[in-house]
Structure formats: structure tokens, C-alpha cells
Amino acid sequence: MTSEGKPRALDVAELTAPGDVPSADVVDMAHRRQRHQDRLTGTLRGLPPEDTATADGSDAIAALVLGTAINVQIGDEQPPLMRQALQHGRTWSEIAISAGLTVDQARATYTTWAADLDEPERAEALQLAG
Template sequence: MPSEGRPLAIDTAHIATPADVPPAALISMAHRRDTHLARALGRRQDLGSTTPADSLAALALGVAITQKVLQEQRLLVQAAVEQGCSWEEIASALDAPATTVRDAFTSPADKQAR
């Protein structure tokens, strides 16, 4: 999604690997991925002709988005715990068993204290 005025780094970056993805909001990353995906699959001729770079960029952006979501997930679980949410509530939000979630997001020191 081209930004108004000066383009953002995500708008102009050459992306072939997840490391090529510049820091950006998830929505900007997702929009860029959708554009490459549409071109790669031939769904939108108005976006220009398909190149092999479109498939690679869509794949790399998918990985970068997943990594960012997982990083934010850890922070959000920590915030939920600090705000008094139960492991059952957090597990429900993550659609996973409470014991699995608690084990995945509890530090080794916290596990020993239990």
C-alpha cells in the first residue's frame, strides 16, 4: 500500500527473503504480500505482469509476517498474565490447551517455582 507522500521502505524494498523485509506495520506487509500473491497467481493483470520474483516475495513476506505475529504473541501473553488473565483464558484466546500454553510461555524459573 503506497503511503501518501514519501513511500515507506516496505513500498520500495526488493524482497526475496524474510531478511529483506524492512520493519513495517503488519497491514503494510500483508498488503504488499497480497499484491505479489495476486500477480504470482495471475489473478490481477492490472498489477503488472507476473515475474518469478512475485512468488519469492509473497513467500518471504508470509514468513516475515508469521515471525512478527509470533514475537507480538509472546508480548501479548506476558501482558495478559500481568493483567490478571488466567492461563485458561489465554489458552482459549490462542485456541490451545491451557497446560500447553502455560508450558510454552512460562520461563524455566517460573516452572521451578510451581
């Protein structure tokens, strides 16, 4: 909730597809996803019906939608973070593991991103790629 007590767009959105997720911070999306997952888990633990998942599976769908939205947003942030890791001497193997990718996928993600940068930033970024 905002300081005015009004619900945020993310708190009231009906989430059935990734496009339904309003612009939100990754942390806020992760918190909402956790609430849906907790409701799903609560059903298994025998919590009262008002504290558990909806019978129609909407909590499961919302958790999936938010997971996808989080992955997309984090994916957009990966190349700049990869660059920082490379600048600090980390290996492609370390970067790939941390990003949940293969080394080839990590390199491809990074070089595709770097190719769109303006010179001389592009040259520096591609030099880091090795």
C-alpha cells in the first residue's frame, strides 16, 4: 500500500498473462508472488479457507505470471551486471552459473546487448567479452 492507504496497481491487478503485470519493481513483484505461493502452500497445510488459495487456481496462475515478469525484467538487467562482473575479473563460467545460463548463452546475451551500445562503449564492452 502507498502512504495514502491506496492499493498499488500491482496489488489489485488480475494476473492471467505477463502483459497484465503493471510496471513494478522486481522486489514488489517478488513479494506479491510469494503471497500467492504462500496461499498455495497454506492449502496443503490445512489453513482456514480465507487464508488459502482460490479453488479456481488463480493463485497458481498469478504466481506463474509474476515469475515470468520477474525473469523478463531481470533478464533486461543481466548484461549490465555481466559487464560489471567482467570488469572485476570474474570468469564467463562464474557469470553463466550465476545467471542460470550456459557459458555460450551468457556470452551471446552479453555480446548482443553490447553490439547495440554506442561507440566507444561498445568497443570497451566487446573487449571485456574476450
